[in-house]
Amino acid sequence: MSKANDKNYLAILTAYIQVCAKYKPKLGHGAKAGYELDEFQRIYKADPFYNWLGLDNPLMYAAHKAAGGMTSIYRQIGIGCEFLFRRILQDQFGLSDEDVRWSYTLPRASGAKKRKLHLDARIPVSSIADTARRRRVQSWMRNAARRIDVDPAVAKTLQGIVFEIRQGYKSKDSKRQNADIANAATAYTKGLLPCAGILSLQIDEDIAQRYRNERWVLLTGLTGNASSAESFYGFCKDVVGYDLAAFFQRNSPALKKEVETVLTALLTPS
Numbered sequence: 001m002s003k004a005n006d007k008n009y010l011a012i013l014t015a016y017i018q019v020c021a022k023y024k025p026k027l028g029h030g031a032k033a034g035y036e037l038d039e040f041q042r043i044y045k046a047d048p049f050y051n052w053l054g055l056d057n058p059l060m061y062a063a064h065k066a067a068g069g070m071t072s073i074y075r076q077i078g079i080g081c082e083f084l085f086r087r088i089l090q091d092q093f094g095l096s097d098e099d100v101r102w103s104y105t106l107p108r109a110s111g112a113k114k115r116k117l118h119l120d121a122r123i124p125v126s127s128i129a130d131t132a133r134r135r136r137v138q139s140w141m142r143n144a145a146r147r148i149d150v151d152p153a154v155a156k157t158l159q160g161i162v163f164e165i166r167q168g169y170k171s172k173d174s175k176r177q178n179a180d181i182a183n184a185a186t187a188y189t190k191g192l193l194p195c196a197g198i199l200s201l202q203i204d205e206d207i208a209q210r211y212r213n214e215r216w217v218l219l220t221g222l223t224g225n226a227s228s229a230e231s232f233y234g235f236c237k238d239v240v241g242y243d244l245a246a247f248f249q250r251n252s253p254a255l256k257k258e259v260e261t262v263l264t265a266l267l268t269p270s
Helices: 006-022 037-045 048-053 060-094 131-147 174-189 205-213 233-238 246-252 252-266
Strands: 102-106 115-119 123-125 160-166 192-198 218-219
Touching: 006 060, 006 233, 006 246, 006 252, 037 048, 037 060, 037 174, 048 160, 060 123, 060 131, 060 233, 060 252, 115 160, 123 218, 131 160, 131 192, 131 233, 174 205, 192 233, 205 218, 218 233, 233 246, 246 252
Parallel strands: 160 192, 192 218
Antiparallel strands: 102 115, 123 160
16 A cells, blocks of 8 residues: 555656756846746856956856755755645645645734745644544653653644654744744644654754744654654554555665756756
């Protein structure tokens, strides 16, 4: 059964990775589609200073494309994994697209436009029809809340789990962290346990500790026999009922090929 959806799941990820091959540098001008090589050279040749230094060199364009494209690869992989995880939740728990999405609206001052925020995925316990699977999620949720020292009175109100999905967490952007902390506080008021699912091991320990201190359940990319209490893959296998690590292992050659194709395109000047 684990292999039955491989084709569809792989298509979700590769579609997002392939987007990166089309990346064009914007050169700080805000061009929506970015600049082609000939446009780059025209702009840089027309700038006396850049022309004097030879910055109109095609290799400089390739460097711009590679730098921006690298960020794009990380971003697109993260978005692809977010969509993939929601699809897995739908397939494993029989949930609708609406079930696995969660958002809330911030109140604004009089006359101001309301702001809608969202996290990446949700498991609403009451929507899981299968009794055994529903109980499995409830048990994990109770244990997780106890481990991160959620007040027992608050823990009793929890009706589901809400997720922030990341491929990794390399930035120490305090604005992003503060937004996540605010999201967690709102999630608890809605009866949802906030969980950060990091698919890799790439997260700074200071950041990880801050999230734990703010009562986030933090799951990282630990593999092997790692517990569902600390591993995103352990959670997927033992709680969701889908071996996500095995999916990546089976499809690693295809994913590596896609990434290599994108990197080749990004490192080529034209």
